[in-house]
Amino acid sequence: MEALMTPIEKEQFLRQDDYFFNKRLSRSSSCPLVCSDEVCLTRFHRACEDGRLDLVGQFLEFCQDPDCQVLETGDSPLHLTLYHDHKSLTELLLSRGAHPNLTNSIGWTPLHALGNRDGDDKDDTTRTFFKIAAQRGRVVAVDARDDLGRTPLDCAVANLQPNVVDALLENGADLAGFRFPSEVYFNERLRRSAGESRLEFVLRVAAGMMAVVERLKRHGYPFDQTTALFMLKLSGLYTLFNAPPDADEGWYEDERFQRVAKTIAITDGDPRLTLHVLLFMRSEDAAKLVSYEEYSRLTRSPGYAELPEECRTACTKHLCSKLTRKFFLDWSKECLMRVAPPEMSHDLKLELCEQMLTPLRNAVLYHVCLAAERGLLHELAMFDEMKIDLRKLDSLFSRNKIVQD
Numbered sequence: 001m002e003a004l005m006t007p008i009e010k011e012q013f014l015r016q017d018d019y020f021f022n023k024r025l026s027r028s029s030s031c032p033l034v035c036s037d038e039v040c041l042t043r044f045h046r047a048c049e050d051g052r053l054d055l056v057g058q059f060l061e062f063c064q065d066p067d068c069q070v071l072e073t074g075d076s077p078l079h080l081t082l083y084h085d086h087k088s089l090t091e092l093l094l095s096r097g098a099h100p101n102l103t104n105s106i107g108w109t110p111l112h113a114l115g116n117r118d119g120d121d122k123d124d125t126t127r128t129f130f131k132i133a134a135q136r137g138r139v140v141a142v143d144a145r146d147d148l149g150r151t152p153l154d155c156a157v158a159n160l161q162p163n164v165v166d167a168l169l170e171n172g173a174d175l176a177g178f179r180f181p182s183e184v185y186f187n188e189r190l191r192r193s194a195g196e197s198r199l200e201f202v203l204r205v206a207a208g209m210m211a212v213v214e215r216l217k218r219h220g221y222p223f224d225q226t227t228a229l230f231m232l233k234l235s236g237l238y239t240l241f242n243a244p245p246d247a248d249e250g251w252y253e254d255e256r257f258q259r260v261a262k263t264i265a266i267t268d269g270d271p272r273l274t275l276h277v278l279l280f281m282r283s284e285d286a287a288k289l290v291s292y293e294e295y296s297r298l299t300r301s302p303g304y305a306e307l308p309e310e311c312r313t314a315c316t317k318h319l320c321s322k323l324t325r326k327f328f329l330d331w332s333k334e335c336l337m338r339v340a341p342p343e344m345s346h347d348l349k350l351e352l353c354e355q356m357l358t359p360l361r362n363a364v365l366y367h368v369c370l371a372a373e374r375g376l377l378h379e380l381a382m383f384d385e386m387k388i389d390l391r392k393l394d395s396l397f398s399r400n401k402i403v404q405d
Contacts, residue, residue, distance in 0.1 A: 045070050048077040048093075051086040056093075066098035074104035075113075082114040087125040094132040100140045107146035115155030115164055120208075120293065126167035143174050154181050160208030162215045162293065169219045180227055199316040200299040207323055211292035225331050225369050252279060257311040264303040266294055275304075279318060283325035295323045321362050328365035332357050335372030339381050355386050364390065367397045 044064045047055040056077070060066060069076050078098050081089040094100065101109050108116070114126060133140050143151050153173045156164040158181040169175055217223050251257065261276035267290070275298070278286060298304060299316070307315065333353045340349040357365060368388060371377045376396060380389045 044068070045075070045077065045080060048080040048086075048089060049084055051081070051084065051089060053086075053088050053092065056089055060092070060096050066093050066096045067102060069102070069104070072105075074106075076102045076104070076110065078102070078110040079104055079108065079113040082110050082125065082129070083117045085117060085119065085121075085123070085125065087123045087128060090125055090129060091132060094129070094136065094138075097136070100129065100133045100138050101144065103144075103146075107148075109141060109144045109146075109152070111140070111142065111144070111152035111168070112146050112150070112155055115152045115161060115168075116159055118159070120161045121163040121167065124163070124167070126164050127170075130167065130171045140171070142168060142172050143177075150181070151178075153178055157181060157212055157216070160205065160212055162208070162211035165212055165215045166219075169215075175216075175219055175221055178221065180230070199313055199320075200304075203316050203320050203323075204296045204299050206320060207292045207296040210323060210327060211296070213327075214292065225335060226373050229366075229369055229373060251311045251314040254308060254311050257308055257315075260303055260306050261315075264298070264301055266290055266298065275315075278322075279315070281322075283322050286322055287326045290323075292323060295319060324362060328362050328369070329357060332360075332365040332368040332372075335369055335377055336381055338372070339377050341383060344383075352383055352386055356381070356388055360388070364388070364393065367393050370397060 044056070044059040047059065066078075067076055070080075075083075076098065077093050078090065078100065079102075081093060100111075103109055104113075110129070111126075114121070114129070130140060143153075145151055151173070153165065153168050153175075156168060157178075213223065258276060261279070262274050264275040265271050266273045266275060266278055273289065278290060281289070298319070304312070333350075336353040336357065337349050340353065344352075357368070360368075368377065368380075371380055371393065380392050380396075382389055
C-alpha cells in the first residue's frame with residue numbers, strides 16, 4: 001500500500017464532497033488496523049455505496065485497503081459496490097486486489113450481496129466479477145453458504161435474477177445440489193415490493209419467475225410441474241384467474257390508450273415493436289420476439305404509467321396471460337401426454353393433446369396442471385372425445401379453492 005496522504009492533503013480530500021457524510025450509510029465504522037481516521041473510512045464506504053469512482057480511486061491511492069470492512073456489518077467495499085450495482089467500482093476494487101470471498105457478519109460473500117440485490121444484472125457485473133478474479137488468479141467460492149445455509153445461486157433464484165443465475169452456473173455453481181428456496185425465503189424478496197400496484201407487481205414477478213425457470217431448464221435442471229406451480233402460486237398470478245371480467249371489454253380501443261401504447265417500445269433493438277403491436281400479436285409469436293425480462297421492464301417504463309388507469313389494469317391482465325401462455329401450454333401438454341393411452345404413438349398423443357389444450361384459457365390449463373400434480377388427470381382426460389371434462393375440473397377446483405389446499 002502507498003504512503004498515507006499528509007494531514008493537509010487529507011483535509012482537502014475530505015472537504016471536496018461533504019455530501020457523503022450525511023448520506024445513506026449512517027452507521028459508524030472503524031478499521032484501526034488499516035486507518036485510524038474513522039471519518040475517512042466511513043466516507044470511503046459511502047463512496048463505494050454511491051458509486052463514486054473518482055473518490056474511491058483517490059481513497060485507494062492514498063490511504064485505504066480495498067478489503068477494509070464496515071465494523072457493524074462486516075461489509076467489504078466489494079459487498080457495497082455489488083449490492084448497489086456499481087460495475088466500474090467492482091472492476092476497480094478487484095484490480096486493486098480486493099478479496100472476492102470475504103464474508104460479512106451474516107456470512108455473505110460479495111456474490112451473496114450481488115444475488116440479494118433488487119433488479120437483475122443488466123450490465124453483466126457478475127461475469128465481469130468472475131473474469132477479473134480469474135485474471136488475478138483468485139478462486140471464487142461460488143458455492144459458499146451464508147449463516148442460513150444459502151448459496152449465491154439460492155439468492156439469485158429467490159430474488160428473480162435470471163442473468164445472475166446464468167453467470168453463476170456458467171462459472172461452476174453446483175446445480176446438482178441445488179434445491180428451490182423455501183416459500184419463506186421467496187416471500188422475503190416479494191415483501192420488498194409491497195405497496196406497488198398489485199397487478200403490475202404480479203406481472204413483474206411472474207415474468208421474473210418465468211425467466212428464472214427458463215434459465216435453470218437451459219442449464220439442465222430437472223424441472224417438474226410441482227416446482228413450477230409452486231413458483232406461480234408465490235407470484236400471485238393465480239389471483240388473476242379469480243378476477244371478474246373487465247367492465248369494458250373494448251379497453252384497447254380507447255383513443256388515449258392507443259396513442260400512448262404506440263409510443264412504448266418493448267425492445268431496444270426494434271422501435272417498431274410497441275406495446276400496441278404486442279397486444280394484438282399471437283402468444284406464440286410474442287414468445288419468440290419478447291423476452292420475460294422485457295415484460296418485467298415494461299411496467300417500469302415512463303410511458304406505462306401514462307396509460308389510462310382502467311385500460312392499464314386490463315392491459316396488465318392481458319400481458320400476464322400472454323407471457324405465461326407458452327408455459328401453461330407446455331406443462332399441461334406434458335401432463336396430458338403422461339395419461340394418454342399407451343397404445344397410441346407419440347406423434348398421435350402429441351397431436352391429440354394439442355387439439356384438446358390449445359382452445360383452453362390459461363386458467364383452465366392451470367387447473368389441468370394442478371389435477372396432474374394431485375393424480376386426478378386420468379379421470380378428466382377423454383381422449384376418445386378429444387377434450388377435458390371441464391365440469392369435473394370445475395368441481396375439483398372451485399373459484400375459492402384453487403390453491404388453498
